[in-house]
Structures are given as C-alpha cells and as structure tokens.
Amino acid sequence: MIGEIYYSRKFxxxxPENYHPENPGRLWVLMSAIRxxxxxxxxxxxTPVDENFVKKIHNPAYVEFVKRAIREGRRYLDPDTYISPGTWDAALMALGASRLSALAALRYGGLNMxxxxxxxxxxxxxxxxxxxxxxGFCIFNNMAAAVLALREEGIKKILVIDFDAHHGNGTxxxxxxxxxxxxxxxxERDIYPWTGYETEIGGGLAKGSKVNIPMPHYSNDADYIFAWNEIVLAVVENVNPKIILLSAGFDGFKGDGLTTLKLTEKFFSYAGASLRKYSIAFIFEGGYDVGLKKGFPAFVKGYEEIEVNDNGQPSYETLKVVEEIKDILSPWWSF
Ligand SMILES: [Zn+2]
Incomplete structure (x- = not known):
C-alpha cells in the first residue's frame, strides 16, 4: 500500500547558479514517475519545522552559520555544496516532510515518501x-528529523536503512x-565520503548498532541482492521493527554517473518487495539521472506488487566482505 507522499514546490x-548534478530537475523526474x-x-x-527543531539535530552554531551564509547571499558552503536564497525554506521544509512521512508510517502503515x-x-x-x-550537497539531516519524530511518539528502537550509493556519514x-x-x-566502498567501513560499528554502549556494508566497485544486482539478503534482511529480522526509515538514493543505478555500481531495476524492485511487510518512511537522498527514471519507480512497484527472484552469483569480493561483516557483528546479531 502506498501511503502519503510529501512534496513541495519550495524544494x-x-x-544552483550553474550546472550541478543536484538540481531541481531531479524532483521533476520523480514527480513524473509519481504521475x-x-x-x-x-x-x-x-509543513516546515522551526529553527528550534533544527537545533535539536545540529549544533546551534552550525545552524546559525548556514542561516547567515544564505542571508549574506553566499553561493557555496564548500566546493560541492551550493546554497541559494531559497535554500533555508527548502531545507526546513525537507526536514518537515521527513518528519511527517515518519509519522504517517507510524499512523497509517504502507510506503510513505x-x-x-x-x-x-x-x-x-x-x-x-x-x-x-x-x-556532499546536503544542508541538514532529513533522516534525523524522521528519527526525532518517532522518538517524540515514544518509539524507542528505530531502524534506519540507507541504500544510497554513498555512505550516510552524517546520519x-x-x-x-x-x-x-x-x-x-x-x-560503494572507497568513494566519497571515504567512511562506512565494516569496522565502524558504533561507539560506547552503541557498539553493534551501526552496520556498514562497503560494497566492491562495479557491484551489480547479484552482489547487492546477496548482501541485502545476508546482512540487511537478517538484521531487520533480528530487530523486527514496526517501521523502517529509509534513506533512499538511486545513484547506484548503472550509468547514473557518480559511482561505478551497476545496479538495475532488479535490485531496486527486489529491495522494495522484500520490505513490503513493513511500514516505511522513504526519505529521498541521491540519484541524478537514469537512477531516478528507472530505479525509483522500480522500488515503488516492487513494494506494491512485483515479485523478484534473487538468483545470480555474487562476486568473490562480495562474498568476502559479507563474511567479514558477519564475523565482526556476530556478537550482536544472528545471521
Ligand atoms: Zn549518493
């Protein structure tokens, strides 16, 4: 079942002033798929969140820095990440939409986006x-807004899955x-932001709660589906969550441009289908070209209806990394 879809023209x-892969056209592609x-x-x-909400996620000095940079008309926060006069409202609205999609997943179930x-x-x-x-093109952490929303509703254990091709280092x-x-x-391992290795498992009492799966370059559907079954779904079953918060990026699609991954509709449909029994809050992250045109609808259709088989032989490198992850995390999870 498809639940609520949060979208605003404010986004x-x-x-950007000049060409940039992270541009408004990305949402036009998603909206035409929705139609x-x-x-x-x-x-x-x-509805947007207010500034106090942002300061529950980020250090107040960082929030003030972003606000001032936008007001002063600066164009970049760093060489990758531009800002524009509409960035402040868009960013607070993005946090608001992420928060509301988590609440919708909690109240009504289904796939909320x-x-x-x-x-x-x-x-x-x-x-x-x-x-x-x-x-890396990001301003505020939308996933954290979804986590906070569930926390405010009294949900203690929260499960986040991030299948964007880049490591969710901020989260x-x-x-x-x-x-x-x-x-x-x-x-994908060894690309921006150069973190997310299998040995990163959380700090202090949180050891074991962070599960990183750094996939080899050129991984394809068979590699991803194998890792998904062996690690992602195994941990999901251990946790048995009410809701899954999903950082959904489609930049691993073959030819999307920023990575060497070679995923197709098959992986994204499979991922959607395998999560059908859970309520989901889907928060859009990366994906810049063909991944949006093909990967996004494949995921939604997978969640709704399609059955996808998981045949295919993973590479030796994939088998190896999956075994290593199981070894490292076996004190906390049964695989
Ligand atoms: Zn990405």
Whole structure:
C-alpha cells in the first residue's frame, strides 16, 4: 500500500547558479514517475519545522552559520555544496516532510515518501561529518528529523536503512553513540565520503548498532541482492521493527554517473518487495539521472506488487566482505 507522499514546490527554490548534478530537475523526474504510477492523489504539502527543531539535530552554531551564509547571499558552503536564497525554506521544509512521512508510517502503515531536496545524509552535527571534505550537497539531516519524530511518539528502537550509493556519514555520526538507532548502510566502498567501513560499528554502549556494508566497485544486482539478503534482511529480522526509515538514493543505478555500481531495476524492485511487510518512511537522498527514471519507480512497484527472484552469483569480493561483516557483528546479531 502506498501511503502519503510529501512534496513541495519550495524544494525547487534550492537551486544552483550553474550546472550541478543536484538540481531541481531531479524532483521533476520523480514527480513524473509519481504521475505515471497514478499516485498524484497521495501528494500532500508538508509543513516546515522551526529553527528550534533544527537545533535539536545540529549544533546551534552550525545552524546559525548556514542561516547567515544564505542571508549574506553566499553561493557555496564548500566546493560541492551550493546554497541559494531559497535554500533555508527548502531545507526546513525537507526536514518537515521527513518528519511527517515518519509519522504517517507510524499512523497509517504502507510506503510513505518524503520527496525532498536538499538531501541530508551527509550532514553531521556540525556540518561536515566524520572528516569528510565537504557536505556532499546536503544542508541538514532529513533522516534525523524522521528519527526525532518517532522518538517524540515514544518509539524507542528505530531502524534506519540507507541504500544510497554513498555512505550516510552524517546520519552515522549523529547517532554514533545511540544504541537504539540501528543504522544499516549499504554503499560503494572507497568513494566519497571515504567512511562506512565494516569496522565502524558504533561507539560506547552503541557498539553493534551501526552496520556498514562497503560494497566492491562495479557491484551489480547479484552482489547487492546477496548482501541485502545476508546482512540487511537478517538484521531487520533480528530487530523486527514496526517501521523502517529509509534513506533512499538511486545513484547506484548503472550509468547514473557518480559511482561505478551497476545496479538495475532488479535490485531496486527486489529491495522494495522484500520490505513490503513493513511500514516505511522513504526519505529521498541521491540519484541524478537514469537512477531516478528507472530505479525509483522500480522500488515503488516492487513494494506494491512485483515479485523478484534473487538468483545470480555474487562476486568473490562480495562474498568476502559479507563474511567479514558477519564475523565482526556476530556478537550482536544472528545471521
Ligand atoms: Zn549518493
């Protein structure tokens, strides 16, 4: 069942001066897929969060820094991450939409979506996270807004899955010491932001709550589906969550442009179908080209109806990394 879809034209007002892969056109592609899927009637205008809410996620000095930079008319926070006059409203609306999609998942079940920009999973407490060189196109952490929304409703254990092709270093940093945020992150290894290795498992009492799956370069559907079955679904079954919060990025699609991954509709349909029995809050992250055109509708259709088989032989490198992850995490999870 498809639940609510949060989208606002305000998201289009965060826009670059010159060409940039993270641009408003990305949402036009998603919205035309929504129309083709005949889900237009599910679209709702979100309400933005206020500044105090943002300061529950990020260090107040970082929030003030972003606000001032936008007011002063600066064009970039760093070489990757632009800002524009509409960025502040778009970013607060993106947090609001993410929060509402989590609440909708809790109240009504099904697949609820926050189709937002700017993206968020690289934004850490003080901006750049875990030594990353830049914010990676992100301003505030939308996933953290979804986590806070569930917390405010009294949900203690929260499960996050991030299948964007890049590591969700901001989300990981924000919840590093929180044992009740289980964060499973599947991404290409040794690319931006150069974190998300299998040995990163959380700090202090939260050890074991962060599950990183750094996939080899050129991984394909068979590799991803194998890792998904062996690690992602295994941990999900251990946790048995009411709701799954999903950082959904489609930049692992073959030819999307920013990574070497070779995923197709098959992986994204499979991922959707395998999560059908859970309520989901889907928060849009990356995906810049063909991944949006093909990967996004494949995921939604997978969740709704399609059955996908998981045949296919993973590579030796994939088998090896999956075994290593199981070894490292076996004190906390049964695989
Ligand atoms: Zn990405």
């Amino acid at each position: 289009l007002q965060h826009k 083709e899927l005949m889900l237009d009637d599910r679209i709702l205008e979100p 926050a189709l937002v920009r700017p993206p968020g999973h690289h934004a850490g407490k003080r901006g750049k996270a875990m030594g990353a060189p830049t914010l 990981q940093e924000i919840f590093w010491y929180d044992p009740d945020v289980i964060h499973i992150d599947l991404h």
